[in-house]
Amino acid sequence: METSLLEMKGIHKSFSGVRVLEDVQFSLMNGEVHALMGENGAGKSTLMKILSGVHERDSGTVKVKGVEQTLNSPYAAQKLGIVMIHQELNLIPHLTVMENIFLGREFTYGPTKLIDWRKMRRESVGYLSQLGLTIEPDTIVAELSVGHQQMIEIAKALSMNAEILVLDEPTAALTDREIEALFEVIATLKKQGVGMIYISHRMEEIFRICDKITVMRDGRYVGTESAANTDMDTIVKMMVGREIKDRFPKVEVQFGEEKLKVEGLSQKGVLHNISFSVRSGEILGISGLMGAGRTELAKALFGISKIDKGSIFVNGKPVQIRKPIDAIHAGIAFVTEDRKDEGLLLQMSVSDNISIPNLTDVSNMGFLSSSKERQLSDKLIKQLLIKTSSGAQRVGSLSGGNQQKVVIGKWMATNPQVFILDEPTRGVDIGAKKEIYELINSLALKGVAIIVISSDLPEVLGISDRILVMHEGKITGQFKQEEATQEKIMTCATGGGHRDVG
Amino acid sequence: MSGDVIAVKKRGKLKLQGLGPLIGLILLVIVLSLTTDNFLSINNVFNVLRQVSINALLAFGMTFVILTGGIDLSIGSIFALSSALTAGLMVGGTDTWLAVIVGVGAGALMGAVNGVLIAKGRLAPFIVTLATMTIFRGLTLVYTDGKPITGLNADFGFFGKGYFLKIPLPVIWMIIGFIVLYVILKHTTFGRRVYAVGSNEEATWLSGISTTKVKVFVYSISGLMAAISGLILTSRLNSAQPTAGAAYEMDAIAAVVLGGTSLAGGKGWIVGTLIGAVIIGVLDNGLNLLNVSSFYQQVVKGAVILFAVLLDRSKK
Numbered sequence: 118m119e120t121s122l123l124e125m126k127g128i129h130k131s132f133s134g135v136r137v138l139e140d141v142q143f144s145l146m147n148g149e150v151h152a153l154m155g156e157n158g159a160g161k162s163t164l165m166k167i168l169s170g171v172h173e174r175d176s177g178t179v180k181v182k183g184v185e186q187t188l189n190s191p192y193a194a195q196k197l198g199i200v201m202i203h204q205e206l207n208l209i210p211h212l213t214v215m216e217n218i219f220l221g222r223e224f225t226y227g228p229t230k231l232i233d234w235r236k237m238r239r240e241s242v243g244y245l246s247q248l249g250l251t252i253e254p255d256t257i258v259a260e261l262s263v264g265h266q267q268m269i270e271i272a273k274a275l276s277m278n279a280e281i282l283v284l285d286e287p288t289a290a291l292t293d294r295e296i297e298a299l300f301e302v303i304a305t306l307k308k309q310g311v312g313m314i315y316i317s318h319r320m321e322e323i324f325r326i327c328d329k330i331t332v333m334r335d336g337r338y339v340g341t342e343s344a345a346n347t348d349m350d351t352i353v354k355m356m357v358g359r360e361i362k363d364r365f366p367k368v369e370v371q372f373g374e375e376k377l378k379v380e381g382l383s384q385k386g387v388l389h390n391i392s393f394s395v396r397s398g399e400i401l402g403i404s405g406l407m408g409a410g411r412t413e414l415a416k417a418l419f420g421i422s423k424i425d426k427g428s429i430f431v432n433g434k435p436v437q438i439r440k441p442i443d444a445i446h447a448g449i450a451f452v453t454e455d456r457k458d459e460g461l462l463l464q465m466s467v468s469d470n471i472s473i474p475n476l477t478d479v480s481n482m483g484f485l486s487s488s489k490e491r492q493l494s495d496k497l498i499k500q501l502l503i504k505t506s507s508g509a510q511r512v513g514s515l516s517g518g519n520q521q522k523v524v525i526g527k528w529m530a531t532n533p534q535v536f537i538l539d540e541p542t543r544g545v546d547i548g549a550k551k552e553i554y555e556l557i558n559s560l561a562l563k564g565v566a567i568i569v570i571s572s573d574l575p576e577v578l579g580i581s582d583r584i585l586v587m588h589e590g591k592i593t594g595q596f597k598q599e600e601a602t603q604e605k606i607m608t609c610a611t612g613g614g615h616r617d618v619g
Numbered sequence: 620m621s622g623d624v625i626a627v628k629k630r631g632k633l634k635l636q637g638l639g640p641l642i643g644l645i646l647l648v649i650v651l652s653l654t655t656d657n658f659l660s661i662n663n664v665f666n667v668l669r670q671v672s673i674n675a676l677l678a679f680g681m682t683f684v685i686l687t688g689g690i691d692l693s694i695g696s697i698f699a700l701s702s703a704l705t706a707g708l709m710v711g712g713t714d715t716w717l718a719v720i721v722g723v724g725a726g727a728l729m730g731a732v733n734g735v736l737i738a739k740g741r742l743a744p745f746i747v748t749l750a751t752m753t754i755f756r757g758l759t760l761v762y763t764d765g766k767p768i769t770g771l772n773a774d775f776g777f778f779g780k781g782y783f784l785k786i787p788l789p790v791i792w793m794i795i796g797f798i799v800l801y802v803i804l805k806h807t808t809f810g811r812r813v814y815a816v817g818s819n820e821e822a823t824w825l826s827g828i829s830t831t832k833v834k835v836f837v838y839s840i841s842g843l844m845a846a847i848s849g850l851i852l853t854s855r856l857n858s859a860q861p862t863a864g865a866a867y868e869m870d871a872i873a874a875v876v877l878g879g880t881s882l883a884g885g886k887g888w889i890v891g892t893l894i895g896a897v898i899i900g901v902l903d904n905g906l907n908l909l910n911v912s913s914f915y916q917q918v919v920k921g922a923v924i925l926f927a928v929l930l931d932r933s934k935k
Contacts, residue, residue: 421825441827446827464818480808
């Protein structure tokens, strides 16, 4: 048997005591396109970062062409011909195509540091034509489409003699035509013997261009199938096949009147004709893969981004939302996905953070009342069981779970009618997760309408009364809790299956 | 609030945070009172404070701007233009108080222009105020025709030269400005918003606060303080100079930074700025008393600022 191009075995990796990879294996042959699949957080990126030398493995072996390698830096990986093309491209937008291709490796006249532009141009034309591209080497990269920019990344990889190419969600930002062009390039590289690791959530693509599929789940290796001998259902089962334990305390709530109704909401190229409603006391889960438009929907509802078409009703009344303040006045609260950048004033205190959306409540005629501030923060610290020495402690020094509780608390104090939570338990440990679920339940009991956006399937299934599934800016499925399964959601989320929207 | 002096008991040791600048000032005063004869004389102390008042008032306004993560380079030019306007009005026969109010209002308005350009135009504060610094200076030269405006109303001199309970009036203005701005920053919702914008503008906006309004107000305050400061100098000199206030923004920024306010925004306090301004004034005065050549004085001043900032950095 011929030797594998790449052979990773028994890979273990922990970050500050948390095990993220356990006994993972992966192999790649010359000219093979090998899909790496798994839910968000399954460990795909960590494995690829180990391969490209960003992280060092704790144990396990990595053999490239049969020779064991340490891979202790990105430079070491590059020297072995391992190149990763990230989802967010790493080009310098204001430099030209050729300057980007040979960045840091410019051709010079002998020992002088003067750049040999003619050779730069000649060499880049060579690599570009190898990919069947006719881009001028002195085009400024920022002027190119995302699809072309990605091609430049691939040309750069070729110029580094890449033999193992990792493509992380390469089609996420591409148009259909660009995707076709990319697939042609992949076919060309395949013929040249380049091994490719293809990370994507899009099933159809994977079955079209990949030879093999390896599935990971919870940091473990699940299995490898040949694409020709398996089907989407099997892969989905491999990806999600975990039991939901009693991690989700669900309470029975009598739903009340309709709190939020959205009709025909559209945002060009992002959201397409979204309609749904949430009732008082109801928890609506929104599921979907990264980039499906879930966060964009929440941002549109909260006035962070403009909507092109559609209407929003709160308590049956139409509302105009152009800025966050309009949404807050309408009774909407939004716990953002990114706590640190969008949720908290990290260098300020717990009490300062809770006060921020409630300044009129903690002041008299513009003058802050420290007793009112203390009352409000003490009440929420107690109610939400926030672990902090006092309201005066800096928020940045709290744990992830407690920081999240502060964000939820500052919004609870605004007495919202509709509470939107985007990935409320990301980066939060199991114990605090349960407390956050209980908080969500207590809000539902008070009659608040709740929308929870989550990439964690068991979480969505465990806490929601009803689940919407989104794919490419559309609602592709809607399920009651009793009828929802991980498989059904996954099928809708990857764009397959039925599209009957209830 | 972040940046206050907090006595924190940590592992049994009492640690004083934010007192660095004050300790520095005290050391400086001790050294100067030992090495010179008349540093601590009442006359000299008031002399120093009177000189400090001009920079301190500018630096108080600058503190608001820097707390939001911005910078205001145009205050020296606002200083000159609003003074020239007031002086021009007085020469033209306008009532003293009306002329003063117009000048101060013009300063606030110029600041508001900065704020609108920065907040609405989403432009970098450095660039906007660099441009308006030039524009306002140019307008001053146009308005004054490059010549000082003299022959001001007699009662206007009181503003910069008068005394209250034997304390020079500029010092009184500085104390009033300090108290008012301290209360605004520490005890009003507006003050809290200033810190919030500097700490995390995105999160603040998402919490339903108009960050545009906060920025426009902050730059207006900076312009207003520049105008008041300019009027004090104009009153003392009994003339408005077209080149007045040039490079004053640098001393104001230095005072804010010496006071421990972070240029990144969100952290700092106005008490520190007052101390910072006094440190700069004491340094200027002390070096004079020690007969250090004015050329070396600049070198020493720069070195002190660098040293203070390095000390602050190494604490973190």
